[in-house]
Amino acid sequence: MTLAGLFALWLLMSGLFKPLLIGFGLASVLVVGWITSRMDAQDGDHLDIRLSPLRLAGYLLWLLAEIARANWSVMRIILSRRMPVRQHLFRVPFSQKTDLGQVIFANSITLTPGTITVETERDNFLVHALGYDENDDEALAEMDRRVAQVETAGGV
Amino acid sequence: MNAVDVFLEVLSWALIVSGSVFVIIGSLGLWRLPDFWARLHGASVTESAGVILLIWGMCIQAGFTLITVKLIIIGIFLFITGPTATHAVANAALVTGWRPSEAEGLTGAEPEPLRPENEDDALDGGEE
Amino acid sequence: MIETAINFALFTMLVVTAIAAARIRHLFAVVMLSGAFSLLSALLLVTLDAVDVAFTEAAVGAGISTVLMLGTLALTSRREKIPSHRPTIPLIVVLVTGAAIIYGTLDMPNFGSANSPAQTGVAAEYIERSPHEIGVPNIVTAILASYRGYDTLGETGVVFTAGVGVLMLISGLRTRRRREDEEDDDEAEEAG
Amino acid sequence: MFLVAAVSLLVSMVIVLARLFAGPTLYDRVLAVNSFGTLTVLFIGVLGFLTGRPDFLDIALLYALINFVGTIAILKFFRYRAIGDVSASRELGQ
Numbered sequence: 008m009t010l011a012g013l014f015a016l017w018l019l020m021s022g023l024f025k026p027l028l029i030g031f032g033l034a035s036v037l038v039v040g041w042i043t044s045r046m047d048a049q050d051g052d053h054l055d056i057r058l059s060p061l062r063l064a065g066y067l068l069w070l071l072a073e074i075a076r077a078n079w080s081v082m083r084i085i086l087s088r089r090m091p092v093r094q095h096l097f098r099v100p101f102s103q104k105t106d107l108g109q110v111i112f113a114n115s116i117t118l119t120p121g122t123i124t125v126e127t128e129r130d131n132f133l134v135h136a137l138g139y140d141e142n143d144d145e146a147l148a149e150m151d152r153r154v155a156q157v158e159t160a161g162g163v
Numbered sequence: 164m165n166a167v168d169v170f171l172e173v174l175s176w177a178l179i180v181s182g183s184v185f186v187i188i189g190s191l192g193l194w195r196l197p198d199f200w201a202r203l204h205g206a207s208v209t210e211s212a213g214v215i216l217l218i219w220g221m222c223i224q225a226g227f228t229l230i231t232v233k234l235i236i237i238g239i240f241l242f243i244t245g246p247t248a249t250h251a252v253a254n255a256a257l258v259t260g261w262r263p264s265e266a267e268g269l270t271g272a273e274p275e276p277l278r279p280e281n282e283d284d285a286l287d288g289g290e291e
Numbered sequence: 292m293i294e295t296a297i298n299f300a301l302f303t304m305l306v307v308t309a310i311a312a313a314r315i316r317h318l319f320a321v322v323m324l325s326g327a328f329s330l331l332s333a334l335l336l337v338t339l340d341a342v343d344v345a346f347t348e349a350a351v352g353a354g355i356s357t358v359l360m361l362g363t364l365a366l367t368s369r370r371e372k373i374p375s376h377r378p379t380i381p382l383i384v385v386l387v388t389g390a391a392i393i394y395g396t397l398d399m400p401n402f403g404s405a406n407s408p409a410q411t412g413v414a415a416e417y418i419e420r421s422p423h424e425i426g427v428p429n430i431v432t433a434i435l436a437s438y439r440g441y442d443t444l445g446e447t448g449v450v451f452t453a454g455v456g457v458l459m460l461i462s463g464l465r466t467r468r469r470r471e472d473e474e475d476d477d478e479a480e481e482a483g
Numbered sequence: 484m485f486l487v488a489a490v491s492l493l494v495s496m497v498i499v500l501a502r503l504f505a506g507p508t509l510y511d512r513v514l515a516v517n518s519f520g521t522l523t524v525l526f527i528g529v530l531g532f533l534t535g536r537p538d539f540l541d542i543a544l545l546y547a548l549i550n551f552v553g554t555i556a557i558l559k560f561f562r563y564r565a566i567g568d569v570s571a572s573r574e575l576g577q
Contacts, residue, residue, distance in 0.1 A: 020236075022229040027426050071215070078185065078212040081204055086191040092201050094263050097281065117246035120207045124246075125253045135263055137204040161495070175484050183491035186522070190495035193518060200503075206518045209495070216572050217488060217525050224532060233540040234528065237547055241521065244551040248517050251558040257512045259561065266488050293486065293533065300493050304500055309503045323489040323512040326553060327503055330523045330546070337527055337539060347543055353520075358556045365560065 010040045061158045070115055070154060077119040084138055098131040098149045108158035108159035118136055120126065122147070175223035182216030189213055200263035203253055210245035214238065298338055305331045322360045329353045343431045363460070366401045485533040492526045496521055518549030 192205020329352025400407035531537035
């Protein structure tokens with residue numbers, strides 16, 4: 008499964024279909040697979056993906072809109088003469104169960120300009136905001152709900 | 164040139180030009196904003212809006228080819244690693260005991276002290 | 292025209308970065324600057340169409356050497372010592388060498404000239420033969436890995452040996468350090 | 484169009500380089516280098532389109548990878564070294 012994905016990636020990246028090159032591709036895919044399996048045997052660190060692809064796509068669209076809005080406000084701060092910065096470091100609780108869900112939430116916070124996840128704790132993120140206002144908590148809670156939906160709906 | 168082509172051309176123009184504008188704004192932010200914690204946000208404008216818009220614009224220009232595939236792979240990669248790198252910078256600054264200055268009337272949350280497992284990480288990391 | 296302007300802009304940034312790296316005393320900052328320096332030089336190589344060299348520059352210059360320099364900094368101090376002697380003699384040496392190099396380039400054929408020795412020698416032969424003899428799309432790779440295979444093998448061997456040597460040096464230093472630390476701890480405990 | 488993008492990327496690179504020179508803190512510099520790397524990736528992409536040969540995107544991809552690894556390496560170094568020596572952080576934990 009992983010090997011087939013890697014091989015598809017090779018074909019897409021090279022775009023050449025000569026037997027020699029495909030042979031090289033197969034060989035390197037096999038070597039990588041062998042090394043990875045050895046590494047897996049060593050640390051046993053596994054990532055199980057429990058996401059529903061459809062909801063993830065929907066979430067990404069929503070995130071894009073959110074990023075556009077956030078960019079607009081940060082742009083106004085940067086371009087204005089006085090730069091009305093209102094910095095604040097605050098806690099945001101998260102409700103995702105898996106590591107991957109938490110990573111998605113933390114990265115979404117950082118990806119929207121104006122807020123950055125600074126530290127992860129047991130059930131909170133420390134978030135730094137450039138232009139903090141009281142609605143931010145609510146907006147982040149909304150994002151948290153949406154990420155949690157993406158996560159729990161899957162279970163494949 | 165039919166209507167679809169014209170539309171795509173105009174769309175990619177708009178995407179690339181606005182992406183360029185956001186890239187410049189982001190770096191301006193990196194230059195103008197008062198301190199490090201604020202500058203983080205300036206850099207993240209480049210990393211989110213600039214990257215997304217420029218990559219989309221280039222994808223539309225490239226059409227339906229392997230180049231688009233490569234662009235999308237680059238885009239996805241930047242989309243994932245950009246915020247991770249920003250987080251790592253901020254986290255390193257916080258862990259070394261540096262706190263952002265707070266706006267008037269707000270008190271910042273104090274991070275919890277390092278957990279034991281983090282301490283193990285610290286020991287391993289130092290051994291490298 | 293456009294490419295010339297871009298090359299010019301990149302070269303200017305490169306020179307400014309180099310001067311800044313030479314002037315800053317804080318060594319971390321110098322490492323950062325050298326990272327930016329190799330990114331810039333790799334960009335220049337891309338604009339010069341030397342894609343293979345740009346690949347190497349990216350991997351070695353921006354990636355590995357930054358990490359290596361940080362590793363070195365971890366073992367040594369973070370600030371450059373103020374040099375005790377005056378920089379006049381080194382400056383003269385550098386200026387003379389630079390002038391000699393520039394004088395040497397005066398005889399070189401123009402950039403991209405069709406009748407330079409590099410073009411009139413074996414290059415045409417390679418370009419003509421490698422596609423059907425080797426079958427690898429990148430001619431430089433074909434030459435390095437096939438026509439000059441033994442040569443490349445030797446070079447790789449040298450680089451590998453150097454890497455192993457450095458690793459042995461560094462690991463030896465670390466165990467020695469740890470032993471010293473433990474001795475210090477023991478002494479401290481005895482004293483306390 | 485790509486000329487606009489190339490020029491604005493060059494301008495941003497100059498600004499980011501200025502921040503890289505000015506500092507004042509180390510983290511500012513790391514941030515600037517990281518940003519510079521992202522700009523480099525975009526610039527290589529735009530340059531490919533500008534010269535009509537967008538095959539160079541492989542290098543852009545490689546740069547994106549290297550830039551990330553480099554930044555993480557630098558920060559790992561800061562995080563676990565700037566606290567103090569390894570023995571010092573051991574004392575902190577106790």
